[in-house]
Amino acid sequence: MSILTLQGISKRYGVVQALSGVSFEVPAGSVFGVLGPNGSGKTTLLGIVTDVLKADSGNFQLFGGPASGAARRKIGTLLETPNFYHYLSAWKNLEIAASIKQRGKDDIARVLKICGLYERKDTAFKTYSLGMKQRLAIASVLLGDPDVLILDEPTNGLDPAGIAEVRVLVQQLADSGKTILLASHLLDEVEKVCTHVAILQKGQLLLSGPVNEVLQRNDFIELAAADNQALAALLLQYPDCTGATVTGNKVVATFAVAPDPAAINSWCAGQGIWLQQLQLRRKSLETAFLELTHTSAQ
Structure with missing residues (x-):
């Protein structure tokens, strides 16, 4: 089963063709990397899928059907780091996030444990390392236990320790059965965590499929x-x-x-x-x- 099916997605900003007829499928249970340099159209593509942006042409399906509100509620999205309150604890920040997302506050303990932050639940956000802050952002995405996660450059700006922490968490989430759509410009990230990949260059889809087939390394x-x-x-x-x-x-x-x-x-x-x-x-x-x-x- 395909979680996401894109068909001829195009988007233009003035004279810039951000996406040009992009089509691919994201299989259920995969960690699907959208790979490309900055400016290749990755964030635009994720914005369209999450209904932040509208495509000029083309369409897409979620879970084999129309991209309805009910379908989107099965998706947890991290397009940019949430604006957490620095002087509040992880728990308090997630209470606010749960209210905004209309998710149950009874899920907070579970997501903090998944992200390895439960022991620091009462610690102020400002004391967290970069990796911990990003893991809290992912914890916010996990509220309500969505089937699919969409993560835009989840390790961007992190130090090596933070990158390792987030990669381990992404792999654990994949092992738990989540389907993950992950945008990245880092080859190393795709190799270590992704099962499938779509490569974008200047809005064009070059190839998509299993990582070991798309990036053949004879x-x-x-x-x-x-x-x-x-x-x-x-x-x-x-x-x-x-x-x-x-x-x-x-x-x-x-x-x-x-x-x-x-x-x-x-x-x-x-x-x-x-x-x-x-x-x-x-x-x-x-x-x-x-x-x-x-x-x-x-």
Whole structure:
């Protein structure tokens, strides 16, 4: 089942085309990352889904039906950090948030425990670390136990400790069965917490789907022998080898399928070339992303 289905969503601000015909589906139970640099249209897209903004064209469905008020009440949204009162405790701030959202105040203890803040429930907000403040913001989103969470850049502006805290919390929420739609410009965040991703660039959807399919990171092998030129020429004869290039004092070989280092070593020896180095490596996520965005920009 798809929690959210977007069909041809477009939005323009004057001469700026913020979104252009964006379509994708968010599967139930996924952590779906909307990935792109600042200005790519991520926040605009989330604003449309949460009814803060209106699309110029296109439509979307929630839970397989129209985007009704009843459907939106199943969604918890964090588009910007709430304006908590610095001199009030976490508990008092959530009481105010519950009143505004018309959620039950009897849910406050539960969400504070989920977010690891129950022991600090009576402490003033101003004494919280950045990570704790963001976890309290997520606690506010969890009031009423929504099925779906929409989080816009939840780790933005946090220090490394705060980033780690929020990522662990997001993973725990996903493990509990929540569907999470998460906008981010951080590749590392997508790799560590997301199951699916849609990549936006200047309002255009480049690709969407499972992370390991969209951001393909094919294995490659670094090798060395007494004669690297001869080794490179030999490797081009190896089944499924798609390229072999001498780089510095080694040969970098790529393959159409996942390579088997032991089989390659044995094959080279059988051809009279003894390897001095053989190491399986993987393309970095950053390289895969840059290759995708660069190709799409051409």
